[in-house]
Amino acid sequence: MNRHHFAYIVVFVLTVVCLPLTARVGFAAETLASRPVETFVFKNGYSLAAIEVDFPTKIGVYQVTPLPDSALGSFWLTWPEGTEIKNVKATVAETETDVDAASIAELLEANIGASVQVADEDTWYKGVIVSVPKRSEGPIIYPQDDKTIPAPNPDERGDVVILKDGAQRFVLNIRSINKIRFLDDEAGMKLKRLSRQNVIEFEVTKTFSELGKHLQIQYLANGLSWSPSYVVDITNEGKALISAKAVLVNDLIGLDDTRAELVTGYPHLAYADKSSHFTLTPLQQLMQQIQAGSGVQERFAYDTVSNNSRSFGYAMAKAPSMPSQTLEGEAEEDLFFYPIENVTLKKGERGYYPLFAAEAPYQHLYTVALPDAIQPEVYLRNRGGMPEAPDPVVWHTLKLVNESNSPWTTAPAMTMKNGRILGQDAIRYTPRGATIDLKITQAVSVKAEHNEYEIERDPNPFQIGTVSYAKIRVKGEVVVTNFKDEAIELEVEKIVTGEVVEVEGGPKVKKLVKGLQNVNPQTQLTWEQTVEPGVDNALRIEYTYSVYVRM
DSSP: OOHHHHHHHHHHHHHHHHSOHHHHHTSOOEEEOEEEEEEEEOTTSEEEEEEEEEOOSSOEEEEESOOOOOBTTOOEEEOOTTOEEEEEEEEEEEEEEEEEOOSHHHHHHHTTTOEEEEEETTEEEEEEEEEOOBSSSOOEEOOOOTTBOOOOOOOOBOSEEEEEETTEEEEEEGGGEEEEEEOSSOOOOEEEEEEEEEEEEEEEEEOOSSSOOEEEEEEEEESEEEEEEEEEEOOSTTEEEEEEEEEEEEOSOOEEEEEEEEEESOOOOTTTTSBOSSSSOOHHHHHHHHHHOSSOOOOSOOSOOSOOGGGGOSBOOSSTTOOSSOOOOEEETTEEEEEEEEEEEOBTOEEEEEEEEEEEEEEEEEEEEEOOSSOTTOBOOOOSOOOOOOOOOEEEEEEEEOOSSSOBOSEEEEEEETTEEEEEEEEOOBOTTOEEEEEEEEOTTEEEEEEEEEEEEOSSOEEETTEEEEEEEEEEEEEEEEOSSSOEEEEEEEEEESEEEEESSOOEEEEEGGGTTSSSOEEEEEEEEEEOSEEEEEEEEEEEEEEEEEO
């Protein structure tokens, strides 16, 4: 062997050794099927998903779809002990996918080289299909998950088909062809379409020969949320029946027999609004996201969600969402989890899931909040009475006690009685054993009147720095009349800006921190009274306070 031949052999060997695995074995990366097995769903639109993949029994290069748009720091891979993977990367893969031929044009394209007869109105043409030209290279079809409601693909084909009959070639308008006869034994019913999608690619360098091992992908992403709501039935006096349901909103990934856990509480997800670096998001955009802020804003304590009450109509039977079996949740530290088994929900679909039904002791309560006529550092020049305000609203409220095994999360709640709706408001987050007030409606049969008057003004101004203040004494009067046929329990709340001098009715007095830095302190007064029916039994309360106002 001469020196030149030896050099050629060395170059050939080095070329083979340095080729990537896919080129050496002569096939592209194999795509592995993935399935979501569990997801933890928060109310703010984020969820922690766990995707499972059957671990290969042979070494090689593999791909998993889809590559998720995960949150920063949340994308993790785990694989069986004793196996090895390397060269894990996020990349774009192009593959050919078989799709059904569902039109005349697609059937012609799927049978290129076949002998056919085609009819153009009443004329039949015989020949071999040479080609069905396209307007451009492609088309590239971005496939949907098989559990996703698909959108129609654009039609990028041309308008002609070329047939050959012996030495003669002729062109027909596809749109004018309305019949096809296939002269061969079988007709092709599938055609190839180029697919491009973001994938996770990795190389398996050590594996087991047996089946049953799994690779798991875990990530936090936006697109899956749950929306709770309640019905509070007070048909039985003293014991309300509270029923809870969840609507699962899925815009993330197709779920098939997946376990979902609905999370209640206020989790801290500091980087939920930042894209993971293991995505194909451009680097500049990733850096801009990080520089834009120091984490996600607290969006978990929202008061209401989308209006789910429309589906109930005007009248309903008792406990419309009560499940046949109460869903047993589980507390974990400061969060609570409602597990739902076997969730099957396409991407784009919404699911309805009863959570629980439980009895809750309640009391009827009527509440009124009196406005604060004096704001801190108010500037007054006239010596007359305080500006008149409209009469305060009296609310018919339920005081509910949570005796269930789970907390009540923040959600809309409808109050029902004998199948009729009485009102709707929000239940705030209520731990087990705690009490919550739920507004029903305005109490039109209970009227409250509230007035405040200036009764005295100190002629000697009070000086603080360069600002002069006058000390004014104010008298307030509250009259609540019960026009119902029965006595009511009433709670009156009043915020006073100034120093309380005299007060009737024995209210609870609470000094507020809010006014510490102002000239005038603030005090919360709360009266709890039983008001008998009739004008003669109207509740009358008087109080007096002094306040400094700017001259």
